[in-house]
Amino acid sequence: MARVTTGITSSHIPALGAAMQTGTSGNDYWGPVFNGYQPIKDWLQQPGNMPDVVVLVYNDHASAFDMNIIPTFAIGCAEKFKPADEGWGPRPVPDVIGHPDLAWHIAQSLILDDFDMTIMNDMDVDHGCTVPLSMMFGEVDKWPCKVIPFPVNVVTYPPPSGRRCFNLGDSIKAAVESFPEDLNVHVWGTGGMSHQLQGPRAGLINKEFDLNFIDKIISDPEVLSKMPHIEYLREAGSEGIELVMWLIMRGALGEKVKDLYTFYHIPASNTALGALLLQPEETAGEALDPRRVMSGHSLTA
Amino acid sequence: MTDKKERIDIHSYLAAFDDIPGTRVFTAKRARQGYHLNQFAMSLMKEENRKRFLADEKAYLDEWDMSEAAKQAVLARDYNAMIDEGGNVYFLSKLFSTDGKSFQFAAGSMTGMTQEEYAQMMIEGGRSPEGVRSIKGGF
Numbered sequence: 001m002a003r004v005t006t007g008i009t010s011s012h013i014p015a016l017g018a019a020m021q022t023g024t025s026g027n028d029y030w031g032p033v034f035n036g037y038q039p040i041k042d043w044l045q046q047p048g049n050m051p052d053v054v055v056l057v058y059n060d061h062a063s064a065f066d067m068n069i070i071p072t073f074a075i076g077c078a079e080k081f082k083p084a085d086e087g088w089g090p091r092p093v094p095d096v097i098g099h100p101d102l103a104w105h106i107a108q109s110l111i112l113d114d115f116d117m118t119i120m121n122d123m124d125v126d127h128g129c130t131v132p133l134s135m136m137f138g139e140v141d142k143w144p145c146k147v148i149p150f151p152v153n154v155v156t157y158p159p160p161s162g163r164r165c166f167n168l169g170d171s172i173k174a175a176v177e178s179f180p181e182d183l184n185v186h187v188w189g190t191g192g193m194s195h196q197l198q199g200p201r202a203g204l205i206n207k208e209f210d211l212n213f214i215d216k217i218i219s220d221p222e223v224l225s226k227m228p229h230i231e232y233l234r235e236a237g238s239e240g241i242e243l244v245m246w247l248i249m250r251g252a253l254g255e256k257v258k259d260l261y262t263f264y265h266i267p268a269s270n271t272a273l274g275a276l277l278l279q280p281e282e283t284a285g286e287a288l289d290p291r292r293v294m295s296g297h298s299l300t301a
Numbered sequence: 302m303t304d305k306k307e308r309i310d311i312h313s314y315l316a317a318f319d320d321i322p323g324t325r326v327f328t329a330k331r332a333r334q335g336y337h338l339n340q341f342a343m344s345l346m347k348e349e350n351r352k353r354f355l356a357d358e359k360a361y362l363d364e365w366d367m368s369e370a371a372k373q374a375v376l377a378r379d380y381n382a383m384i385d386e387g388g389n390v391y392f393l394s395k396l397f398s399t400d401g402k403s404f405q406f407a408a409g410s411m412t413g414m415t416q417e418e419y420a421q422m423m424i425e426g427g428r429s430p431e432g433v434r435s436i437k438g439g440f
């Protein structure tokens with residue numbers, strides 16, 4: 001039987017991909033960010049930790065979906081997905097290889113569970129999907145696991161509520177657990193943390209909000225899921241709304257989780273960055289040492 | 302799940318967005334207004350279109366059913382003005398990517414700060430939410 005063993009959160013900002021591409025990931029600016037990810041990268045390479053399939057929750061940033069079609073929840077059911085050309089040519093990374101059997105199974109299960117999925121059989125994936133893969137697996141000729149891209153609309157209002165995202169995660173868990181094949185499945189929630197990319201208020205960062213969000217997603221996601229959109233907008237910036245996607249990841253891990261690793265950094269370009277490694281408590285492995293890492297300006301009061 | 306769920310009042314939901322300083326939330330109203338501007342930006346995902354646009358920006362823009370103000374905003378690379386015309390930053394990213402510019406460049410350009418000032422503010426921890434959460438509330 002397939003099971004959701006692990007939840008990971010990650011930033012997906014294009015600048016991280018650009019830092020790898022330009023060989024600047026070790027410089028003073030980016031070095032601390034890549035160092036902060038290293039323990040998760042290493043953990044993934046240890047026996048038993050590499051997923052067979054990642055359900056990768058992200059938002060399409062006006063790449064696969066334009067103003068003509070705006071699905072709230074979509075699922076990539078294709079054999080493979082090409083990196084999108086977002087205006088500077090496609091990111092030079094491998095094609096994302098899907099798992100159509102599991103994807104279709106999840107799609108069907110979710111629809112029966114009252115989540116009306118949009119099924120994508122031909123879709124390019126943008127930085128939202130490929131940057132987290134680069135951050136976790138580095139520069140590789142092919143990705144070491146299958147990936148089911150799971151785009152969520154957080155661009156055109158209203159995005160789904162945190163509540164709905166949390167419940168969706170729970171339904172993804174049930175869907176995975178009813179798939180007969182024995183698979184190690186991860187659910188990744190990407191995007192965030194606080195950031196605003198538009199208008200005179202651009203550049204907003206809210207460390208207090210972010211650190212509370214990290215604590216609550218671990219210990220009290222139920223309450224966190226009730227946070228209204230306006231609070232994300234006011235506190236975490238207009239693009240901080242991406243954080244609702246973390247609740248999908250969290251919903252897929254069941255009631256109690258163990259936080260194996262937490263990384264928080266300010267700033268990565270325009271954003272505050274959070275990377276978490278979580279497992280369901282009953283099947284959790286050892287926490288990493290150190291368990292919590294903060295860097296950059298997040299260390300200052 | 303048979304009990305009736307609490308409904309969100311759409312009018313107060315939308316009205317609250319106007320209370321955030323220096324922020325334009327991409328609502329249906331803005332999405333409708335900016336439809337052609339955003340679709341123009343999407344067209345720059347193709348190399349041949351980028352070439353054609355850069356060769357003669359005005360002529361390329363005239364192929365799109367955009368307002369004159371939106372066209373002018375694009376020509377001037379005035380991202381605040383584009384957002385006022387219903388543009389969304391993720392769509393507009395195709396335009397600044399075509400120019401070889403980053404999200405940090407575009408975001409910085411909307412703040413009235415120089416690129417250096419904006420970059421420095423980010424390194425120093427970003428813009429504090431203090432006082433810019435609510436216009437009415439002043440918090």
Ligand SMILES: [Fe+2]
Binds near residue numbers: 013059061192242
């Ligand atoms: Fe994003």
